[in-house]
Amino acid sequence: MASEQEQICITLKAEADMSAYQYRGVSITNAKFGTLASSSQSVVLGIQMNKPPVYGAPLSVCVDGHTKALAGAAVTVGSYVGVFNAGFFKPCNNGSAKIVGVALTAASGSGELFEMAIERWIRYQ
Numbered sequence: 001m002a003s004e005q006e007q008i009c010i011t012l013k014a015e016a017d018m019s020a021y022q023y024r025g026v027s028i029t030n031a032k033f034g035t036l037a038s039s040s041q042s043v044v045l046g047i048q049m050n051k052p053p054v055y056g057a058p059l060s061v062c063v064d065g066h067t068k069a070l071a072g073a074a075v076t077v078g079s080y081v082g083v084f085n086a087g088f089f090k091p092c093n094n095g096s097a098k099i100v101g102v103a104l105t106a107a108s109g110s111g112e113l114f115e116m117a118i119e120r121w122i123r124y125q
Contacts, residue, residue, distance in 0.1 A: 007049075007065030014052035014059040022051050023070040023113060024087030025100065026061050034059045037083045044083050044100050046118065062118065069116045071107035079103050081116060089116070 012028065015035035025037035025044045037044045046063035072088025075081060080099045082092040088110065092099050099119060107114035 005066040007062045007067055009049060009060050009062045010046075012059045012061060014055060014057045016055055017053055018048065018057075018059060019051040019053045021048050021087055023068045024048055025083035025089065026059070026087070034061055036087045038086065040082060040084050040098065042083055042098075044098060048087075064118050066104065066115065066117055068113050069101070071112045071114055072110050074109050075103045075107040075114050077103055077106050089114075 012032050012034035015029050015033045018036065021036050025042065026034045026046055026048045027037040027042045028045050029035050034045065046061040047067050047069055049060040049062050052059045069089045071090070072084050073090040075089065075091055079091040081089045081103050082098050082100050084090045089100065101116040101118040104115040104117055
């Protein structure tokens with residue numbers, strides 16, 4: 001079972017109903033609003049920690065630390081991961097994805113929770 005430890009989280013406002021996107025990547029839209037990171041080219045702020053049900057509701061985003069994340073494909077321990085379609089995390093192996101963190105546990109496939117350490121400085125692989 002995936003777990004969490006020390007984290008730094010910030011609070012934004014949800015750009016829409018984001019109740020179905022817990023543990024997926026979040027991007028910032030306009031001042032203090034967050035939305036689902038939609039692709040490998042999204043600037044990822046962090047990982048959504050709660051389930052805000054409506055526009056403007058508090059959106060908790062983990063920006064640093066040890067957290068849960070939702071896999072979009074199989075993930076191996078120690079691999080760099082980034083956000084791909086619909087905010088899911090996958091291994092960064094295509095040379096152009098923005099690395100968000102390092103997998104601390106494995107995920108056997110899409111929709112499975114795994115643990116990751118968020119890298120403070122997002123970079124390209």
